[in-house]
Amino acid sequence: MRSVYLLLCIPAVCLASVREYSEERAKMVRNEARLSLGGRSELTDKESAVNDCLMRHKFREIDYGFDNPRYYNFSHHFFEYMRDIELSKVYRIIRDMPKGAALHVHDMGILGPDYVVNITYMDHLYVCFQDGDVKFKFSNKSPKDICANKWELMSNARKLSRNITEFDAKIRAYFTMYTDDPGAVYPTIKESWGVFLKYFGRILPLVTYRPVWEQYFYDVLKQFRSDNVMYVEVRSLLPNLYELDGTVFPMLVTAMAYKKAIHRFVRDYPDFYGAKLIFAPSRRIDIPKLEEYLQLARAIKEDMPEEFAGFDLVGQEDAGKPLIEFVPQLLEASKDLDYFFHAGETNWYGTLTDDNLYDAILLGTKRIGHAYALPKHPLLMDEVKKRGIGIEVNVISNAVLSLVRDVRNHPLSIFLARDLPVVLSSDDPGIWEADSLSDDFYVAFVGVANRLEDLRVLKQLALNSLMYSALSGAAKTEAIVKFNAQWDQFINNFDCSRY
Amino acid sequence: MRSVYLLLCIPAVCLASVREYSEERAKMVRNEARLSLGGRSELTDKESAVNDCLMRHKFREIDYGFDNPRYYNFSHHFFEYMRDIELSKVYRIIRDMPKGAALHVHDMGILGPDYVVNITYMDHLYVCFQDGDVKFKFSNKSPKDICANKWELMSNARKLSRNITEFDAKIRAYFTMYTDDPGAVYPTIKESWGVFLKYFGRILPLVTYRPVWEQYFYDVLKQFRSDNVMYVEVRSLLPNLYELDGTVFPMLVTAMAYKKAIHRFVRDYPDFYGAKLIFAPSRRIDIPKLEEYLQLARAIKEDMPEEFAGFDLVGQEDAGKPLIEFVPQLLEASKDLDYFFHAGETNWYGTLTDDNLYDAILLGTKRIGHAYALPKHPLLMDEVKKRGIGIEVNVISNAVLSLVRDVRNHPLSIFLARDLPVVLSSDDPGIWEADSLSDDFYVAFVGVANRLEDLRVLKQLALNSLMYSALSGAAKTEAIVKFNAQWDQFINNFDCSRY
Numbered sequence: 001m002r003s004v005y006l007l008l009c010i011p012a013v014c015l016a017s018v019r020e021y022s023e024e025r026a027k028m029v030r031n032e033a034r035l036s037l038g039g040r041s042e043l044t045d046k047e048s049a050v051n052d053c054l055m056r057h058k059f060r061e062i063d064y065g066f067d068n069p070r071y072y073n074f075s076h077h078f079f080e081y082m083r084d085i086e087l088s089k090v091y092r093i094i095r096d097m098p099k100g101a102a103l104h105v106h107d108m109g110i111l112g113p114d115y116v117v118n119i120t121y122m123d124h125l126y127v128c129f130q131d132g133d134v135k136f137k138f139s140n141k142s143p144k145d146i147c148a149n150k151w152e153l154m155s156n157a158r159k160l161s162r163n164i165t166e167f168d169a170k171i172r173a174y175f176t177m178y179t180d181d182p183g184a185v186y187p188t189i190k191e192s193w194g195v196f197l198k199y200f201g202r203i204l205p206l207v208t209y210r211p212v213w214e215q216y217f218y219d220v221l222k223q224f225r226s227d228n229v230m231y232v233e234v235r236s237l238l239p240n241l242y243e244l245d246g247t248v249f250p251m252l253v254t255a256m257a258y259k260k261a262i263h264r265f266v267r268d269y270p271d272f273y274g275a276k277l278i279f280a281p282s283r284r285i286d287i288p289k290l291e292e293y294l295q296l297a298r299a300i301k302e303d304m305p306e307e308f309a310g311f312d313l314v315g316q317e318d319a320g321k322p323l324i325e326f327v328p329q330l331l332e333a334s335k336d337l338d339y340f341f342h343a344g345e346t347n348w349y350g351t352l353t354d355d356n357l358y359d360a361i362l363l364g365t366k367r368i369g370h371a372y373a374l375p376k377h378p379l380l381m382d383e384v385k386k387r388g389i390g391i392e393v394n395v396i397s398n399a400v401l402s403l404v405r406d407v408r409n410h411p412l413s414i415f416l417a418r419d420l421p422v423v424l425s426s427d428d429p430g431i432w433e434a435d436s437l438s439d440d441f442y443v444a445f446v447g448v449a450n451r452l453e454d455l456r457v458l459k460q461l462a463l464n465s466l467m468y469s470a471l472s473g474a475a476k477t478e479a480i481v482k483f484n485a486q487w488d489q490f491i492n493n494f495d496c497s498r499y
Numbered sequence: 500m501r502s503v504y505l506l507l508c509i510p511a512v513c514l515a516s517v518r519e520y521s522e523e524r525a526k527m528v529r530n531e532a533r534l535s536l537g538g539r540s541e542l543t544d545k546e547s548a549v550n551d552c553l554m555r556h557k558f559r560e561i562d563y564g565f566d567n568p569r570y571y572n573f574s575h576h577f578f579e580y581m582r583d584i585e586l587s588k589v590y591r592i593i594r595d596m597p598k599g600a601a602l603h604v605h606d607m608g609i610l611g612p613d614y615v616v617n618i619t620y621m622d623h624l625y626v627c628f629q630d631g632d633v634k635f636k637f638s639n640k641s642p643k644d645i646c647a648n649k650w651e652l653m654s655n656a657r658k659l660s661r662n663i664t665e666f667d668a669k670i671r672a673y674f675t676m677y678t679d680d681p682g683a684v685y686p687t688i689k690e691s692w693g694v695f696l697k698y699f700g701r702i703l704p705l706v707t708y709r710p711v712w713e714q715y716f717y718d719v720l721k722q723f724r725s726d727n728v729m730y731v732e733v734r735s736l737l738p739n740l741y742e743l744d745g746t747v748f749p750m751l752v753t754a755m756a757y758k759k760a761i762h763r764f765v766r767d768y769p770d771f772y773g774a775k776l777i778f779a780p781s782r783r784i785d786i787p788k789l790e791e792y793l794q795l796a797r798a799i800k801e802d803m804p805e806e807f808a809g810f811d812l813v814g815q816e817d818a819g820k821p822l823i824e825f826v827p828q829l830l831e832a833s834k835d836l837d838y839f840f841h842a843g844e845t846n847w848y849g850t851l852t853d854d855n856l857y858d859a860i861l862l863g864t865k866r867i868g869h870a871y872a873l874p875k876h877p878l879l880m881d882e883v884k885k886r887g888i889g890i891e892v893n894v895i896s897n898a899v900l901s902l903v904r905d906v907r908n909h910p911l912s913i914f915l916a917r918d919l920p921v922v923l924s925s926d927d928p929g930i931w932e933a934d935s936l937s938d939d940f941y942v943a944f945v946g947v948a949n950r951l952e953d954l955r956v957l958k959q960l961a962l963n964s965l966m967y968s969a970l971s972g973a974a975k976t977e978a979i980v981k982f983n984a985q986w987d988q989f990i991n992n993f994d995c996s997r998y
Contacts, residue, residue: 022826024861025857025858025861028857029854029857032877066817066847066850069817070687070689070690075687075688187575189568190569331517331520347905347907350948351561351565358527362523362524375874376912377531377916378531378917379534380531402574403908404905405904405905406902408847409846409902409908413848414877417876417877449848449849450848451847451848453849
């Protein structure tokens, strides 16, 4: 990789026109940079020093890849380079950097397989192995749930396995999509979504045991906090919680468990700003079910207005119902509820899935989940910017779930170039063993963004995550003040030699 | 795949707002469609009938893929679905459709491996096998060219092989990138470009034998004509031609051979409009060499002003010199020469390769080859449109040469949505055994474009190829008149039941 050239005026051709050319070119480059996210902000002297360190490492990493395309990590599947990320100095800086909020995460996909294995050490857990898969259930007696084989206590099964390390490794493998041959295991979206959905089927009975659920989300917040994230908006299906005796609670109880966990966490860690809930049931439902869910959303909002952000519909977009089927109901409910719709999480163009972008925008969504297909819609790109609709980008998720292989083709680069209201998030980081937000920031910054984009884009992305959050006016201001204090501390304590 | 929904007004929620919503949505969809390439043109009644047939088949193909994502062809490597393309009725219609011009093709990569094998049956051809590779040379005596093994007459080698079918299959394999395991053979751009460049090393001595060269380009034009292409602009390195006795001709002779071949072809096939030459030497050169080439370009232009279109620099962009190194010389020569620069054929963003887009535009290029990276540059996208710079898009090439795997991620979709001055071309179709233009049109139309884009986009792409050609005013008009006649004939003779 060569550094930027100055045009040399060779005497014979040293024309005024070359000077003019250079000036016009510089102006063009400058104007385009100013269009980009963070491109008009200025760094303080101290920030500039941090930036020098950051960019020296960024250039080294990118330029090594440019000169050695065969080894360029980001052109491969995430699983092929995830173990190397920790070696990156840019990553280490990003990990220490305050990143604001995570606004697009699904509750049951956040903590990784090691955490899940730990859950399986709890008392009263039953297991049933069948057809190369596994089922769990907490109960005070052997479960009645259908299973081809017999249910047994997990503690017994583990004991009888003789080799506990091997046994636990097998259990662990059920709770990660990681594989060292992603090309063969996930040739298309069909296979990646297949494994992805199976994960949720397996984890559901583990985490919906009431005592686990209450602790799980507390630990989610802990993990985000330790990754220098200060605020979270979490999407939840609000699955019914249950007790050992088989008691099943209504969904409202699940929402209340969130409220409890959030309050407990903020009490324990007052430097953490908080969290809100987006009720996000499956999009594979009929109209009566939707109406029931909208009614529930209203009830939750009434019960916990502070902790409730709004409503969404989730699941593989291509395989679920398009928003247009629900317009009358969603339009009506938009008087009471804020929307945070998934839309355009697809490679298809001109299909009903792709059309979800129109409906999300027209239904007044506050943010769009993914919006991967947005660059194919120039008019909608302008609308998103004009209406200030946050775009929740999850690069690693889109790579693992087969929308894009080489992340340099991810549309985030286009969003950044046009200063769209982007926020970075991590979707389901536990399922692909990414950390809660830093890996996504890292891949976005080094793998996707313009080589020249610097600390300003990172800071603006962190700020965007608060600006486009569901926090209300005063709370938003307060959160930004808190963020700025964290940021200043990061800048003031920065020591390049530590990395 | 469901068909487009009408919003049903359910009595209880049948509000004026749903009607308003539907109207606003329809307006938005319409406005966006009108922004797209071909989106403002109207079909005649007869064209509408053709379009109905075309779109019925297009919907069937796309919707089958949508419902069966595991088998969706275009998400795989081109080599995994190329054999199936012939089965497509959309493809068959496109093959019969007049497609205007091919404006981005490299002379030595157009005819496929079967054609090359035929060349190896000519007299006086010597061969040398070394290190799993092969070298050829036409000569009236055993060549002196360095080779680890001995040179022998190809006719003898073939005879001695005992199994000629096997022998020819082996020879053929040297002249195609096709493999049934593209994921393993071409994991990154390094490997695909490696094999791609080796092809050129092998074919060079075969086609630069003067009698072959003169016939080769004649046969190129024949192949384009049989694919319903009426005009070609070909890029050439202008390699030195040679005779059996070792005589080597200057590059100007190669250019003159083009002139001869073009005239002979148009005389033999008066319905073909013609061809022009773009002199396109390697970008891995120094300034003195560049100046020599620019001088040669001027000489060619002087000698054959009708057949000479302009100048370009070629080779893997990431591995070659960026345009900025040559600005003083290219700026000076822009007074005499038209440019058709390759630029932005890269996944990198913010590197010198990516920056070639700035310089191509500022140097006044008439068209840009590939411009794959253009969507990351919003300001340059506007410039391209404002200045009417043709964008030469080669989807299959970009897939085979590792820029993009799932072609639904190809930036062409964005160019089409914004009505950029796109022309479709095929780059080096022979090397990946695609046909000369129809396969590229097919993949672009069914794999990349909006599901709803129809005959209007195909017609406009064909018209663009003449509009953005190097033809001068009167000739351009004449070519378009000729195209329109071909088009009317295609429409008038169209019989849906034939497909």
